[in-house]
Amino acid sequence: MTFALGPRAISAGCKLAAFDQLGSTNVEAMLRARGGEGGPIWFVTAEQTAGRGRRQRAWIAPRGNLACSILEVMDVQPAVAATLGFAAGLALEAALQKVSVEAALRLGPQGPRYALKWPNDVLANGKKLSGILLEAEAIAGRLAVVVGIGTNVVAAPEGTPTPAVSLAALGVQIAAEELFAALSDAWVDFRGIWDNGRGFAEIRRLWLARAAGLGEPVAIRTGTATLEGTFDTIDDTGCLIVRSADGRRMPVTAGEVYFGDAASARAT
Numbered sequence: 001m002t003f004a005l006g007p008r009a010i011s012a013g014c015k016l017a018a019f020d021q022l023g024s025t026n027v028e029a030m031l032r033a034r035g036g037e038g039g040p041i042w043f044v045t046a047e048q049t050a051g052r053g054r055r056q057r058a059w060i061a062p063r064g065n066l067a068c069s070i071l072e073v074m075d076v077q078p079a080v081a082a083t084l085g086f087a088a089g090l091a092l093e094a095a096l097q098k099v100s101v102e103a104a105l106r107l108g109p110q111g112p113r114y115a116l117k118w119p120n121d122v123l124a125n126g127k128k129l130s131g132i133l134l135e136a137e138a139i140a141g142r143l144a145v146v147v148g149i150g151t152n153v154v155a156a157p158e159g160t161p162t163p164a165v166s167l168a169a170l171g172v173q174i175a176a177e178e179l180f181a182a183l184s185d186a187w188v189d190f191r192g193i194w195d196n197g198r199g200f201a202e203i204r205r206l207w208l209a210r211a212a213g214l215g216e217p218v219a220i221r222t223g224t225a226t227l228e229g230t231f232d233t234i235d236d237t238g239c240l241i242v243r244s245a246d247g248r249r250m251p252v253t254a255g256e257v258y259f260g261d262a263a264s265a266r267a268t
């Protein structure tokens, strides 16, 4: 059985390729781009067996969790395309809010609280709920951008660098199909605001309003080095800006982020 989508599960303007089992929706999307697919097209699977995470990690997604990727083919510089990840985080957060209304009313303050973690995670009650992996490749003079989105709907992995959580554990009893339908709607909205990077100022404003750890101590592990300071903001290219104890402004392009007083201990 493939991903069981209802009659109106996908927003107008995007195509859909749904699978029962796939190695990686990101890999499938890029293969199709190399074969001439022009997008936008969603790839979604009921079970992903070789999911890819950031920093060369595996992404574990048992049946019941959401694994999907959107392929967009565009004419922008890779650095601009990288900022699409912030729009993806916003779309996912909006979709999560939509499918959590019942649980939020039932559970009140004990219910799920979502936040965006730089660069591309969604946290729920401080734990990792979703990850986003952006991959881009120049194909026939254009840029094929694949935005892969994974969410722990029914189960979360154990022993991950950042503690993980699932929607089910938070009291949000929904199917991956329902979250995907909300996500594909929200994608159209936030992709529109992003507008090939021209709308990144607005995306940045919306993202900062939902950012985890803003103004708090932060430690960023970049390969072998650890940078420590205060999470100040993100700049107009999407870099995380760390303020050092002596007031220096340090832009970070990549790394693993740890928040709070235990930040430096956990990053070492």
Ligand SMILES: O=C(O)CCCC[C@@H]1SC[C@@H]2NC(=O)N[C@@H]21
Pocket: 023, 024, 025, 026, 027, 048, 050, 051, 052, 053, 054, 055, 057, 059, 061, 066, 067, 068, 069, 121, 130, 131, 132, 133, 147, 148, 149, 150, 151
């Ligand atoms: O490391 C991360 O936080 C990013 C994880 C991204 C996982 C998603 S699941 C759907 C898509 N296909 C993949 O192989 N990876 C992404």
